Amino acid sequence: MKVAITSTGNSLDSTIDQRFGRCAYFVIYDTETGGVEILPNPNRDAQEGAGPASVQLVASRDVRKIISGEFGMKIKSLLDSLRIQMVVYKEPEKTVQSVIDMLKK
Template sequence: MKIAVPVLETEVKGRRLINAHFGKSNFFAIVDTETGEVEFVKNPANNVQRGRGMQIAQMLKEKGVKAVLVKEIGAGAFDKLKNVAGIEVYLVPTVVKFLDEAVNLFKEGKLTELSEPNEG
């Protein structure tokens, strides 16, 4: 299964940090949970003020992503992912800082699926 996680360009000791802001993330890590292969893709909506969620959802769907792991997500992006692209959205706890940690928690079934956006 392919999952996507918004990430920062920053690494700490070779580990990629998660970006807490889904729509404003510069990059997404697309991880194949079966092979462990990771692809880093630029946010196609980086320079867009409105409608980021639709562009991101389309790109992720084209890449075969079935779920995204987020710390925060707004209503627009949540709606486009869930209802337009059919991509599940899972909550990464705030204490989790790194991509590999979030992926492992997802694979272990320890992340909660969001039923609504959580950005304040």
């Protein structure tokens, strides 16, 4: 299963981005192979519609779970219809690596 984690930088030592739609990078972690892919978010500076566009990006990678600090208004019904799970994790100091370690357990 693939999990997307929003990140502030393009390494695993970066912290979790507290926003979903306009986060800097998406870290896509595969729980079966342990592989990690880092995608820059093209919607980072979008005026509007960043959330739905990011959902599309993440869904195209076949992600089943998204971990972020916050999700916008338009996101929930979209993700519900795509059957993607949302995890709201409000720990701005935690690094992406620590989240991956939690998922491994």
